Amino acid sequence: MEALAIVTALALIQLTHFAYLVGAQRAKHGIKAPAMTGHTDFERAFRVHQNTQEQLVVLVPALWMFGYFIDPLWSAGIGLVFIVSRFLYRTNYLSEPTSRGTPFLVGFVMMSILVIGSIVGATMSLLG
Secondary structure (H helix, E strand, C coil): CHHHHHHHHHHHHHHHHHHHHHHHHHHHHCCCCCCCCCCHHHHHHHHHHHHHHHHHHHHHHHHHHHHHHCCHHHHHHHHHHHHHHHHHHHHHHHHCHHHHHHHHHHHHHHHHHHHHHHHHHHHHHHHC
16 A cells, blocks of 8 residues: 555645646746736646646545555556656647647546446455
8 A cells, every 4th residue: 555655645746746837837927816817838737737636536536446445556556657647748738738638548547447446346345
């Protein structure tokens, strides 16, 4: 379970880093809070952060359930692939938003594996 804790912490650090990048874009382009629009670079950074935050609501519990019912190291490995996909998503979204599809899909598939695996593992455990 230690690997799950490390991967969870890495995902939270990534989210915090993305939040910092939003703040940096705010400062760079003079976008005062609570404004949510302004320079394109700010809006892209903001969307990357928000999308990542939305996905962590699913990822974190699924990561731990999969780890508990299936295997913690597999869960951690899938979580690492998700984290890498989010960095690629960010890179692509900031340079050309239409190119974000593949990294988004990889992350979505990783989350889906964790959720479906959790359901299967919990059901198997329940049925004995």
